[in-house]
Each structure stands twice: as structure tokens, then as C-alpha cells.
Amino acid sequence: MLPFARVTIIGLGLIGSSIARGVKKAMPGAVVTAYDADPSVRDTVHALGIADDVADSAGAAVVDADLVILCVPVGAMAAVAVEIAEDLPADAVVSDVGSSKASVFAALRGALPGATIVPGHPVAGTEHSGPESGFATLFQGRWCILTPEDGAESAPVIRLRAFWEALGAQVELMSPKHHDLVLAVTSHVPHLIAYSIVGTASDLEEVTRGEVIKYSAGGFRDFTRIAASDPTMWRDVFLNNREAVLEILQRLTEDVTMLQRAIRWGDGDTLFDLFTRTRAIRRGVIDQGQDDARPDFGRAHGE
Amino acid sequence: MLPFARVTIIGLGLIGSSIARGVKKAMPGAVVTAYDADPSVRDTVHALGIADDVADSAGAAVVDADLVILCVPVGAMAAVAVEIAEDLPADAVVSDVGSSKASVFAALRGALPGATIVPGHPVAGTEHSGPESGFATLFQGRWCILTPEDGAESAPVIRLRAFWEALGAQVELMSPKHHDLVLAVTSHVPHLIAYSIVGTASDLEEVTRGEVIKYSAGGFRDFTRIAASDPTMWRDVFLNNREAVLEILQRLTEDVTMLQRAIRWGDGDTLFDLFTRTRAIRRGVIDQGQDDARPDFGRAHGE
Structure with a gap:
């Protein structure tokens, strides 16, 4: 049937x-x-x-x-x-x-x-x-x-x-409202930040675009993938989930500011604690089958 | 030889x-x-x-x-x-x-x-x-x-x-100084932001950790990979490249604030223009062999 x-x-x-x-x-x-x-x-x-x-x-x-x-x-x-x-x-x-x-x-x-x-x-x-x-x-x-x-x-x-x-x-x-908040966290704000990092990197005067691309394997290239997503689709997402995106973005900004302060004051413990905590989330993502368990998403390395 | x-x-x-x-x-x-x-x-x-x-x-x-x-x-x-x-x-x-x-x-x-x-x-x-x-x-x-x-x-x-x-x-x-600035852009700040997004998501009261993990395929899971990197190594990076990291972070914050404002005021053109520009960077990364050309980094999808 x-x-x-x-x-x-x-x-x-x-x-x-x-x-x-x-x-x-x-x-x-x-x-x-x-x-x-x-x-x-x-x-x-x-x-x-x-x-x-x-x-x-x-x-x-x-x-x-x-x-x-x-x-x-x-x-x-x-x-x-x-x-x-x-x-x-x-x-x-x-x-x-x-x-x-x-x-x-x-x-x-x-x-x-x-x-x-x-x-x-x-x-x-x-x-x-x-x-x-x-x-x-x-x-x-x-x-x-x-x-x-x-x-x-x-x-x-x-x-x-x-x-x-x-x-x-x-x-x-x-509920639609809860969906919109959950997706702001797991999808919309990550996309906005990825677009933003790629934009910031390509606008710097001191670092050329060629350099940004060459050394992208240090982490940046992960963000370029998301930032290659469809512009029309994503423009519409942000305009249509404004409240939840702005709320989560505000939370993220506060947390980044806290890390910024930790770096400025040499507070290694705050950094180390966060970096340890976040590993557990990755394990959850893998354990629940929501990402490829192979290192580096299964990217090809040489050969 | x-x-x-x-x-x-x-x-x-x-x-x-x-x-x-x-x-x-x-x-x-x-x-x-x-x-x-x-x-x-x-x-x-x-x-x-x-x-x-x-x-x-x-x-x-x-x-x-x-x-x-x-x-x-x-x-x-x-x-x-x-x-x-x-x-x-x-x-x-x-x-x-x-x-x-x-x-x-x-x-x-x-x-x-x-x-x-x-x-x-x-x-x-x-x-x-x-x-x-x-x-x-x-x-x-x-x-x-x-x-x-x-x-x-x-x-x-x-x-x-x-x-x-x-x-x-x-x-x-x-030069060491230029290296430190280039890597702040292509590696250090992306890592810091990834750690931060994963931290923010796991701290929300309104969205459970289980939900964050379940719906991570919307983009969030990409960040969890980077945020699973070695905590000691990365703590040391931030403490030892403080100036360049803080400088790039400041630039990024300004750019995110601009996007935040565009979302608040419904300025779709600003979003669309950025989202179109960033696609070109991804093409450069692929063309220069710095990432897997397959969709989604070559992740396994079903089967």
C-alpha cells in the first residue's frame, strides 16, 4: 500500500x-x-x-x-x-x-x-x-x-x-515555533556564521584570497562548503526565521565575547574546559548516525 | 639522496x-x-x-x-x-x-x-x-x-x-608574523567559532542536546568535527597567537553585526550578495585541490 x-x-x-x-x-x-x-x-x-x-x-x-x-x-x-x-x-x-x-x-x-x-x-x-x-x-x-x-x-x-x-x-x-528555534541552532546560525567567516576572510587587505584558499585545510575549507549553498534559499531562510536567528545569534555573540576575553587575559582553563565539553557532542553526533564516523568526514587524503 | x-x-x-x-x-x-x-x-x-x-x-x-x-x-x-x-x-x-x-x-x-x-x-x-x-x-x-x-x-x-x-x-x-595572521584567518578563528557554536548549542535551555544532535545534519555537524580537535593543542594555539586571533575575531564580529542588522531590517540584497560572493571562494578551494570535490566532502549518504 x-x-x-x-x-x-x-x-x-x-x-x-x-x-x-x-x-x-x-x-x-x-x-x-x-x-x-x-x-x-x-x-x-x-x-x-x-x-x-x-x-x-x-x-x-x-x-x-x-x-x-x-x-x-x-x-x-x-x-x-x-x-x-x-x-x-x-x-x-x-x-x-x-x-x-x-x-x-x-x-x-x-x-x-x-x-x-x-x-x-x-x-x-x-x-x-x-x-x-x-x-x-x-x-x-x-x-x-x-x-x-x-x-x-x-x-x-x-x-x-x-x-x-x-x-x-x-x-x-x-510545533512550528519550536522547529524554528531548533533549526536556528542546528542549521541557520551555523550557515550565517560560515557565510560570514568566508566573507570576512576574502575581504582582508593583509591576507590575499590566494592565501586563504591555499591554507584552507587548516579548518576554513569546512566553512566554504556550507557557504557555497544556494543564495536564494538561504536569503529567504534568514528573512523568514528572523526572530529565532537573531535570538541564537545574540547568545552566540555573548559566548564568543567570553572566549575573546579568555584569550585576551590568558585564561587557558576556560578554553580547555569548553574544548573538552564540545568533544562529547561530536561523539553523540557520530553515535546517533548523524555524521560519517570516518576521520575528516571521509575526505580523500592523497593516494 | x-x-x-x-x-x-x-x-x-x-x-x-x-x-x-x-x-x-x-x-x-x-x-x-x-x-x-x-x-x-x-x-x-x-x-x-x-x-x-x-x-x-x-x-x-x-x-x-x-x-x-x-x-x-x-x-x-x-x-x-x-x-x-x-x-x-x-x-x-x-x-x-x-x-x-x-x-x-x-x-x-x-x-x-x-x-x-x-x-x-x-x-x-x-x-x-x-x-x-x-x-x-x-x-x-x-x-x-x-x-x-x-x-x-x-x-x-x-x-x-x-x-x-x-x-x-x-x-x-x-615571515612568522604573516604566518600567524594567515593562520588566524584560515584555521584559528574558524576553530574558535566552531567550538563556540557547539558550546552555545549545548547550553541552551529551550533546545535539548538530543535535539541538537538529531538535527545536526542541517549544518551544525560540520562544526562538531572541528570542535572535536585536541583541547590542549588548541588552548595553546589561542594563548600563543593572541594578537592575530583577536584582530581577526574583531573583524568577524563587525561583519556578523552587519548581517544581524540586515536580517533585522529585512535587507535581503545584502544577504544575497554575500552568499553569492562566498560561492566563488569554495570554487577556488576545489579548483586548487584543497578540498574533496565530491558533494558534502564525500560523506557517505545511505546505502
């Missing part, structure tokens, strides 16, 4: 195209319809053969759907919802993969007042973008957070849970 | 043990003598068979050496230099692998006034520590910075360059 027989994906970037591939692989028999506002993406999806059908409009894409997943930047959700409103079947479930949930739910509910909406967020990705970058196993072992309006495990939530589990993900329910 | 026939390595952690393995592989015929202040590390080195000889004291280790490489935390350099002063052959070259160069040179010169000292820093590593973690190819394609006192390509510098090139590294000469 398929959780959904007719799945429509709108927005075929890294996440949307990975869902399409995952459905083909894990839910044979399900029909995947794709639509992307960019005609060249539609052509690529057609050429890749990762959808059964590529529609010419968002409305045409959803007309037969029993699940519609919006995989566009969070700032574009409202417009897409307006585009599908007229053609959306009454019994279809509408979900999304956006990184901020309170803002997305408000946008979708505003445009689709009568629809069954279960916002979602698979916490997975790479720094690459576009339909060529997706792959079927992207969600294996990752968590997908669902933020249903009433917080309850209703029938559509149960079906959507089964859908994500079929793609290899584990599913957790959460 | 071997650049050095008798190599002594003091401190057999990740870097020291990688050098030992690298010499065995790339310079057969060279004799490697090892010494570590920790008897259990000496036992491990003996059991691993990565050195020809494991000495019982620092002095005994250097008595026949023509190259001595100190691979201890930068805060321990002065004490080790004192330990070897009496037994160091007059024609031996003394080098190190410390992450700060001005402080290390001062420490070595103070304890070894007549010695030939060529400080060095191979910009390579993983988050793992100890003699079991090293491997012969760690320096392949990475850069090793040498900071000779007069900045000149003298005979000992030429030999040390040949040594590092035999280990697979590329070599660059630099």
Missing part, C-alpha cells in the same frame, strides 16, 4: 529532485508529476527521467495529485500556493520542505484556506543545487520534522510519516 | 605519527627515532612499528639526529627545547609543526641559542588525535609553511623543503 499514489513535486532543486528519485526507487507504482517555474529545469527533469510527467504549469501539475510537496525557497511558497489554489483537489495533502515552518504555514494557510496542510522539513542536503544534484538516498537516516497545525497524529500526518519513512527518513512532530 | 638520514620526532600525536609513517614510506633508508613524554604513547609507537627506535628521553632521542621535529602543543615547545639542548648535535636542524610561529621561534631560540632552527607548519590534520590516528598521506597536496629567521632559502631550508616535498607537501616561505 503506497501512502500516496500520485505525488506532485513543485520545485526540482536538490531536495525536490531527490524526493522524485527516492519515490521512483522506494515507491514503485507511485506516479510522480513535476513542475518547476524555470523552463530549463523542466527540460532537465524531463531529460533525467526522474518524473513520470513534467507539467507546464503549477496548476496542471496538481490537478490529479493526492500529495503536493512544495520544494521552493521559503520566500516563494505563498506565490506557488496561490498558483495551485484553483486546481488543488479537495482531498489532496499539501506539504513542503522549507527550513522555516511558522512563516511557511502562514503563507500556505493564507493562500489555501480549506486545504489539508502538513508542513514538513527533511533535515538533509548538500552544498550543491539544482535537479542534477539530487539523489535517492539523501534522506536515509536523516530526520524529517512535521509541524501539523494541531500537533496531532491525524490521518494525513500518518500518511506523510509513512511517505518519509519510505524515503529512509525518521519522522518527528514538533 | 635523502634530505636527512636520521630524523627524530618528538611528540607522536596525529602529526608526529603521520610524519613517522610518511618518512618510512617516502624516504626508505632514513632512520626514524621517536620520543613522547607519555610512556603509553611510546609503547603504542613501538607496537605500531612506525619508528626504528623509541627513545626513553628527549635527550637520548636527539643525540644522533640530523633533523629534529618537535610535534608537541605550542605551549610545550620551550620545555622540550630545554630538554634536548645539551644533547643536540651542533649540525642538526631543529624544526617543528606548531600552528603559531612567532611564539614558537622565540621559545626555541631562547632555549637553543646556537642551533639551526627552521620553524615549520604543515597545514593538514583531522579531528582525531594520538599515534593511532596518523597516516602517511596526510600531507599529500597540502601546504607546509616554513618561517626561517632571515626569510632566506638557506641550505637547511632547502633540505627541509625537500623533506616536506618528499612527504607530498608543497612548501612556502613566510
